[in-house]
Amino acid sequence: xxxxxxxxxERRIFYKEEWNKREIPDFILHSLSLREFGFDLDGTGxxxxxxxxxxVEQLENFMRNRAPYSAFASVALYxxxxxxxxWLKSELVLDIDAKDLPIRSCxxxxxxxxxxxxxxxxxxxxxxxxxLSGDLDLHNIHFVYSGRGFHVRVTDESVMGLEQNERGxxxxxVTGGVVPTDITMALGYSKVFRERAARTFNALNxxxxxxxxxxxxxxxxRLMCEKERALKAxxxxxxxxxxxxxxxxxxxxxxxxxxxxxxxxxxxDGKVTIDTKRILRLPSSLHSxxxxxxxxxxxxxxxxxxxxxxxxxxERNDEK
Amino acid sequence: MGAGLGLFPLExxxxxxxxxxxxxxxxxxxxxxxxMPLEIIDQAINRVKWSTREMVVxxxxxAIRDDVLSFYLMCQGVASVSYPYSREVxxxxxxxxxxxxxxxxxxxxxxxxxxxxxxxxxxIKLVKLDGSDLxxxxxxxxxxxxxxxxxxxxGVDIVDDHVLPQYMPRYAVRWxxxxxxxxxxxxxxxxxxxxxxxxxxxxxxxxxxxxxLIGVKTEDYIQSVYERMLDSxxxxxxxxxxxxxxxxxxxxxxxLGEKFIRVSSRRLRPEFFPPCISKALNGxxxxxxxxxxxxxxxxxxxxxxxxxxxxxxxxxxxxxDISVVRDEIAPLIFEAAExxxxxxxxxxxxxxxxxxxxxxFGMTIEPKISDSGKSKWYRPPNCTKIQMSAPQLCNPDEFCxxxxxxxxxxFRKISxxxxxxxxxxx
Numbered sequence: 107x108x109x110x111x112x113x114x115x116e117r118r119i120f121y122k123e124e125w126n127k128r129e130i131p132d133f134i135l136h137s138l139s140l141r142e143f144g145f146d147l148d149g150t151g152x153x154x155x156x157x158x159x160x161x162v163e164q165l166e167n168f169m170r171n172r173a174p175y176s177a178f179a180s181v182a183l184y185x186x187x188x189x190x191x192x193w194l195k196s197e198l199v200l201d202i203d204a205k206d207l208p209i210r211s212c213x214x215x216x217x218x219x220x221x222x223x224x225x226x227x228x229x230x231x232x233x234x235x236x237x238l239s240g241d242l243d244l245h246n247i248h249f250v251y252s253g254r255g256f257h258v259r260v261t262d263e264s265v266m267g268l269e270q271n272e273r274g275x276x277x278x279x280v281t282g283g284v285v286p287t288d289i290t291m292a293l294g295y296s297k298v299f300r301e302r303a304a305r306t307f308n309a310l311n312x313x314x315x316x317x318x319x320x321x322x323x324x325x326x327x328r329l330m331c332e333k334e335r336a337l338k339a340x341x342x343x344x345x346x347x348x349x350x351x352x353x354x355x356x357x358x359x360x361x362x363x364x365x366x367x368x369x370x371x372x373x374x375d376g377k378v379t380i381d382t383k384r385i386l387r388l389p390s391s392l393h394s395x396x397x398x399x400x401x402x403x404x405x406x407x408x409x410x411x412x413x414x415x416x417x418x419x420x421e422r423n424d425e426k
Numbered sequence: 427m428g429a430g431l432g433l434f435p436l437e438x439x440x441x442x443x444x445x446x447x448x449x450x451x452x453x454x455x456x457x458x459x460x461x462m463p464l465e466i467i468d469q470a471i472n473r474v475k476w477s478t479r480e481m482v483v484x485x486x487x488x489a490i491r492d493d494v495l496s497f498y499l500m501c502q503g504v505a506s507v508s509y510p511y512s513r514e515v516x517x518x519x520x521x522x523x524x525x526x527x528x529x530x531x532x533x534x535x536x537x538x539x540x541x542x543x544x545x546x547x548x549x550i551k552l553v554k555l556d557g558s559d560l561x562x563x564x565x566x567x568x569x570x571x572x573x574x575x576x577x578x579x580x581g582v583d584i585v586d587d588h589v590l591p592q593y594m595p596r597y598a599v600r601w602x603x604x605x606x607x608x609x610x611x612x613x614x615x616x617x618x619x620x621x622x623x624x625x626x627x628x629x630x631x632x633x634x635x636x637x638x639l640i641g642v643k644t645e646d647y648i649q650s651v652y653e654r655m656l657d658s659x660x661x662x663x664x665x666x667x668x669x670x671x672x673x674x675x676x677x678x679x680x681x682l683g684e685k686f687i688r689v690s691s692r693r694l695r696p697e698f699f700p701p702c703i704s705k706a707l708n709g710x711x712x713x714x715x716x717x718x719x720x721x722x723x724x725x726x727x728x729x730x731x732x733x734x735x736x737x738x739x740x741x742x743x744x745x746x747d748i749s750v751v752r753d754e755i756a757p758l759i760f761e762a763a764e765x766x767x768x769x770x771x772x773x774x775x776x777x778x779x780x781x782x783x784x785x786x787f788g789m790t791i792e793p794k795i796s797d798s799g800k801s802k803w804y805r806p807p808n809c810t811k812i813q814m815s816a817p818q819l820c821n822p823d824e825f826c827x828x829x830x831x832x833x834x835x836x837f838r839k840i841s842x843x844x845x846x847x848x849x850x851x852x
Contacts, residue, residue: 193824242601243623264602269824271842272608275615284616288575292565294619382824 109396121173129390140183146176158188178385195266201378203255208372231256249403253393283371290343304341325353470499505651506661507669511841523641530633598624612638698839709765742798
C-alpha cells in the first residue's frame, strides 16, 4: 500500500465528506471540554496549540473549515485547557511507532513504514496491553492506530494521577527494559521479561548479536544454530539449559540479557509515556503524512489496515 | 495510656508514625522550642547517630512523648540550616527510615506482628494472603524463591523457624498504593512480584515499604518547614543551634564542609526552573518588569545557585568568590531584563544597581564579596505572594501543587531527576 502525503485538496475532501465526529472515541468525547487540542494546519508542525472545545459541534466546525494537516488532543485533562492550567489527571499512554521499532520484520528504509512493520507494532501493542491488564490489573485499555503505529491509551482511574517517575517505571515493566533479579520465576516481572527477551532474541541475527560485548562469536554461532532450543530455554527460564551451551557463562549470559533488555526498551517511546501533558493524534482525524485515518481499534487482534484507509486514497488507487 | 492493640498501647503508634494523629496531639501540647527540656534537645541531636537498641522506645508515655518531640525538633533543626532535598535532609530521611524499620523488627520479635500490621494498614491498604478472598495462586516454587531472595538481601542463609516467618510472602498490596515509593524511587516496579495488580510482600517488605513511606513524609515535612522559614525570615536561634549540632554529626560528604560552602559544584539548571521563573527569564512587559526581574528573578537565582542554609543572611557567608554572582547569576538577570518590553534598563538604568542591592551588596554595579551585608539579601517570595503581586507570572504546572515556594520546586525537581538515574551530579 502506498503511503504518500495527502494534498490540501484531499484533506479538504476528507474533512468535508468522510470525517465523522461519531468516530471520536467515547473516552475523549466524555472529557472533550477538559482537553487541550493542538493542530498542524499546514504540515509545518503542531504549532496551533491551547485550543479548547466545549462541544463536539465546535470541534466539528473547526475540522470541516480548517481541514488540518494533523489534529491532536491532550492526554491530560485540565481545569483550563486553553491555558494548559489546572492539571487534573492524564491517561497512561504507550506509543509504539512502527518506524522506530528496534527490530522490524520488513526491510523498510529508516523513517518509513509498511504494512508489515505496522503489523509488528500491532503485535507489540497487544503484548503490552496483556501485561497492563494481567500483571497491573488495569482496565479501560484502548488501542488507537495512529497512522504509523499504535497508541495504547489507558483511562483506568487508578493510574491517571501518576507522575513521571511512576509512569517511567511502568514503561520499563511493560517493555521488559530491565533485567530482573531472578529470571526463573513462573509469574510476575520475571515472566514478562522472559517473554520480551525471547521475542527479541528470536528476531535477532548473528550480525546483531555480535554487538554484545563479552559474547564470543563461537557462542553466538552455537546459539544461532540451536535457536529454537535457546529460545525455549529463555522463555522457560531454564538456566541449566542455557548454561549447557558451550561457552555460555554467568557473565556472558548477563551480557546477553542486558543487550536484550536495552533493545526491549526501544519498543515503546518512553518520552511519550512520562509526558503527562503530551498531545496525541486525535482518533478519527487524518494522518496527512501517510494519508491514513487515525482510528480507534476495537478489535486489535483482527485489525486490518484497510479499515483505516480513507475514501480518497481508495479512489486514488482505483484511478490507477 | 489509652486502649491498646493487643500487647501494645494505641499511643505507641506515635513512635512508628510521627505523622499520626497520636503523635500530632503530643506535639500540640509541647512547650515552645526555647523552653524545650535539655534531654529532648539532646535526643533530637543524637538521633542521627543512634545504633539499633537506641532506636527502641520503651512503652511509657514519657518516652513516647520525648521520642515524638525530638523527631520534630530534629527535622526543624535541619530545615533551619539546610534546604529541601539536600544531602543532609536525605540523610535525616534515611536515618528516620532505618529507625522505623528497626522498631518494626523489634516489635515483631516481641510478638507484636499484629500491631505492626495494623500500623501499616493505616497508611497502606493491605490484605493477608491466608484466609483472604484473593483468588491468586502463587506457585510454591516462586514462594520459595521470593523467600530466598529476601533472606539473601539480609545475608541470612540458615532457615530458622524464628526468623522464617518474616521472609515468607504473606501479604498483598495493590501496586498503585505503592506509587509514593515508586515516585521517590524507594522501590521499583520491576522488583515487585506482581500478580493481577497485587504486589506480594513479606513482612520484611512491609517494614521496608512502610519505613520508606515515613522517610518520604519526613522529607516532605522538612520542605514545608523550610518554606515557612523562608516566609517568616530567619529561624529561631535555638533551632539553628540544634541544626548545626546535627549537621556536625552527619558524615561528611563532598557537599558538606565548613560554612556549608558547596557552591563550586552546583550550577544552575534552567530546565528545572518553575513556570514563573521561566516566564520571568523570557522577559515581561511594562508594569511587571520590576517585580519579575528585581524581586523574583534576583532572589530566586541567587538562592537556587548558592543553596544557602536558611541561617545565611549574607552571600558572603556562603560564597567566597564573587564570580559566582558576577559571571553566573547576574548575566541571566541582565539578559532577562533586556528581553523585557521595553528593556528594563533602557528607561530604568538604576535598576541594575537595585538588583545587586537585592542581593545584599548595597546600591552598586560593581559588587564585591566584602560588600555583602550592606543591604538585605532578599529571599524568594512564596507562591501566594507571587500570585498576589504578579498573577500574570503564575502559570502553575502539576508539579507546583507540591510546593509553596519556587525555590523548593527547583530543589525538588533536581532531586527527583537525580533519583531517576539520569541526573547530572551536582
